[in-house]
Amino acid sequence: MQGDVTEFVHQMVAVFQRSAEQKGIRLRSTIDFSSRHEYAFDADKWEKILTNLLANAIKFTSEGGQVTLMGRPVWLSGEVTHIAFQLVDTGIGIAPEQLPHVFDRFYQVDNSSTRAYEGTGIGLALVNELVSLLGGTIQVESTVGVGTTFHLRLPVESVTTTTGQSLTNWSAFEPMAVESLP
Numbered sequence: 001m002q003g004d005v006t007e008f009v010h011q012m013v014a015v016f017q018r019s020a021e022q023k024g025i026r027l028r029s030t031i032d033f034s035s036r037h038e039y040a041f042d043a044d045k046w047e048k049i050l051t052n053l054l055a056n057a058i059k060f061t062s063e064g065g066q067v068t069l070m071g072r073p074v075w076l077s078g079e080v081t082h083i084a085f086q087l088v089d090t091g092i093g094i095a096p097e098q099l100p101h102v103f104d105r106f107y108q109v110d111n112s113s114t115r116a117y118e119g120t121g122i123g124l125a126l127v128n129e130l131v132s133l134l135g136g137t138i139q140v141e142s143t144v145g146v147g148t149t150f151h152l153r154l155p156v157e158s159v160t161t162t163t164g165q166s167l168t169n170w171s172a173f174e175p176m177a178v179e180s181l182p
């Protein structure tokens with residue numbers, strides 16, 4: 001698909017706004033690249049990836065917490081090649097010894113029958129597979145009781161005109177720091 005990445009990601013986040021509100025979580029996205037640009041990207045896979053990560057962030061964060069999705073373009077040789085995302089939550093966190101396993105199929109930190117969180121442990125395995133199919137990267141860092149951050153990089157292609165001129169101009173982009181948000 002070809003389209004406006006900013007718009008696409010905002011729509012993804014909007015889908016989760018209600019469930020976040022119901023849990024008393026503040027969900028925000030700062031994917032505002034200032035001006036709108038068209039990119040070719042695999043919307044189907046992007047949707048599955050972001051949906052799984054956002055669902056986890058909300059699920060493992062409790063009332064009063066925050067979930068923030070930030071995105072910025074990554075430049076290489078004068079072209080935007082990727083969008084780099086950071087999904088930050090203030091949830092329960094993941095212990096260091098568990099962290100290497102979270103992308104494994106059916107792995108759940110708490111897999112007891114009495115566990116508080118629903119799911120089957122398939123989401124992150126799917127995410128990992130889709131990210132590698134796209135040629136992207138994903139990493140996770142976490143601190144128990146503080147929160148979890150997923151670093152995600154997904155490739156995009158600049159949409160060019162028939163004259164070969166790039167339509168994209170990211171010069172107006174200024175990344176927004178979380179701290180500077182209202």
Ligand code: ATP
Binds near residue numbers: 052
């Ligand atoms: P499913 O996605 O199949 O509904 P799930 O959410 O339990 O089930 P995954 O999405 O694969 O499974 O995540 C695997 C495990 O990693 C989770 O069970 C949880 O223990 C841990 N985890 C994933 N994301 C987070 C997060 N944002 N904060 C804390 N723990 C997380």
Ligand code: MG
Binds near residue numbers: 055
């Ligand atoms: Mg999940």
